[in-house]
Amino acid sequence: MARGxxxxAATSVPTIRRQWCEAMDQTVRARVAQMQEARAQLAAADAPRGSARRVRQAIDRVxxxxxxxxxxxxxxHEAAMYWVSRDMVGVVHxxxxxxPEWTPAAAVPASTGLLCWARPIGDVPYGPGAESGGGHSVPWDALFWRTRSDGLMQLVPASRLAHDSGLETPLEMWSPVYPAHSILLNPNHPRTQEVEGDPAAQPFVSIVGAAWLLxxxxxxxxxxxxxxGAAPGTEDKSADRDTDPSAGEPGPVSDPRRPQPPSTVTLVELRPRTASGDKASRGSRSRTDARTHRWPVAPFWRxxxxxxxxxxxxxxxxVEHERGPRDAPLLPKDRVHVLRR
Structure with missing residues (x-):
């Protein structure tokens, strides 16, 4: 199918979700028809018992x-929708x-969700071997997750294949995004693999955790x-690719904590900084405070x-902040960059 x-843009996320669902439904219908034809051919064929058994097993796997x-x-189709703004993408990355180690169940914002990055947040493995970290690398544009009936959480990073359009050909379908691969994890177990450098770990999982936590x-x-909630085919045509949520004249703003209609998108944006806010000193001068300077503190996880x-x-x-008495002069820290082979 031709690329749409x-x-x-944020206003297109419901359309992106619908088109992705339609692509999967089309694939399911095509595969079901193929399996029905294969079963009919198998029933009509006079194949050896062992060969027929292997064919049936292959059909069952499909x-x-x-x-x-x-x-x-x-x-x-029922997933909550999120759009992460360009500046917030950098912070998450x-x-x-x-x-550090984190627990998916304590961080996930919804049991099922679709999250789109305003710009690619990195690359993810795509194709055969991707689940183990191999495969072809493609830009990471979106994430779909769901909690399955067996309690496991499924993570599906997806790509628009913006620079790899040739990878679409074998799929025999068009979608705004294509699943790169899929992994399962226990949502109640802390994620330690990425922190410990486990060879089986995938770096994209830490980005998922950072996004949900932030x-x-x-x-x-x-x-x-x-x-x-525009009608299908009436999306805002003025919104450019890779735009921020402000592009495209989004609809009425509502409270994300209240029940939302199916077309609602939650915008995740970087909190504006103020002169007396985030970067302000966290300390204050007191009679017992003998410190004479302020100093910057890099962001870190607690x-x-x-x-x-x-x-x-x-x-x-x-977040990044300053320590020391508010009215004391700032003493910047020297940084030394070491280049190693």
Whole structure:
């Protein structure tokens, strides 16, 4: 199918979700028809018993994959929608590098969701071997997640394949985004693999955790909702690709904490800084304070235990700030950059 013209903007997220669902539904219908034809041919053929058994096993495996894709499409159709602004993408990317162990169940903003980055936040493996960190790397543009009936959480990073359009050909369908791969994790177990450098770990999981955690911190991000419920085919044509939420004249703003209609998109934006706010000194002069200077403190994560028996972890991000008496002069720290082979 030909590539569509859906702009990459916050107001288009409901359309992106609908088109992705339609692509999966189309694939499911095509695979079901193929399996029905294969079963009919197998029943009519006079094949050896062992060969017939192997064919049936192959059909059963395909059937299970098709059933799972159908479940994915049904969950995506009901997924909460999020758009992460360009400046917030950079904050998430940098914060993920130092993320300590965290628990998905304590951080996830909704049981099922679709999150779109205003600009690619990095690359993810795509194709055969991607689940183990191999495969072809593609820009990471979106994330779909759902909690399955067995309690496991499924993460599906997706790409627009903006620079790899040739990868669309084998799919025999068009979609605004294409799933790069899929992994399952236990949402109640703290993620330690990425922190410990486990070879089986995938760096994109830390970015997911950082995004979810920062979305819940009012000192870092702001959340506002827009109702982008335009009728199909009436999306704003003035919005450019890779635009921020302000582009495209979003609809009425609503409270993201209240129940939202299916067309509502939650905008995740970087909290504006003020002269007396985030970068202000956290200390204050007192009779016992003998410090004579302020000094900058780089952002860092502070670990926080939570959940049943304090078994879960929900880190808190401490933004860049200054320490010392408010009226003391700032003493900048010298930085030395070391280049190693």
């Amino acid at each position: 013209k859906t702009p990459w 059937s299970a994959a098709v059933s799972e894709m159908g479940d994915d499409a049904a969950a995506l 940098d914060a993920a590098a130092g993320l 979305m819940s911190q009012a000192n870092v991000s702001t959340l506002r909702s827009i109702d982008s 670990q926080q235990a939570c959940g049943p028996g304090w078994s879960q972890r929900k880190p808190v991000y401490v």
